[in-house]
Amino acid sequence: MIRRNTIQCALVLEAVNKLRCHATADEIYDVLVQEHPTISRGTVYRNLQRLCEMGEIRKREIPGGADRFDHLCSNHYHARCVKCGCVFDVDMEYIADIEKFIKDTHGFEFTGHDIVFKGICPECKSKT
Template sequence: MEQLPNMRLTTQRQIILEELGKVTSHPTANEVYDMVRKRLPRIGLGTVYRNLELMADSGIILKLEVGGTQKRFDATVAPHYHVRCTFCGKVDDIDIEVQNKINQIAETASDYMILGHHIEFSGMCPRCSEEKKATSLH
């Protein structure tokens, strides 16, 4: 596992990273906890939070603070955008070109030092679209 100096390679960390890598669903900390607990039933929720934060800080994974109240995590660290279903809260990737130039534009328009950006689309996922169609039929 890629890591920072003084960061030990524990079983817990390995398995958290492995499980996160298996899914594309941008799980919350609690969802990761559930996934990991199937393999390490005695792991603590604190350990999961601690490690997700640590790995996000060191750039091994991505922390998403998107719509909804919960943080979500993503094993794909390359810059990319997301879409969030307004109805069920599901988060998926949006595979379009990253708009690097808007950082410059934003920097000019503000007194912040701009370090990056994230685009979050909102929409309706296929599943919710289906359900809505079904409901409106009667």
């Protein structure tokens, strides 16, 4: 099936690229609805999924939090603030073959990995 580019899809991609903050679907919707009050939450969710499938953005599953959408599609690691929940990129080389160091695989066939470090962001740290 050929999918055509829609204005809504372009708006969602533009919002993700503009935010550059690992936004949740709800945060992306909140930004879009300010300028486009007729856009529905469902439209935003569908287009986020579509953009992920097209490889334009990446969905980042964050343990203990909502999925985030990343404008960077390259493999990289993240840190999540345990106080405010914000997600940040980590400046660290991606270890592509880290799975080879797993000793007990329990029969798993590993297809990749995501690592999210935990900590306290500078803004939250300054409040304490």
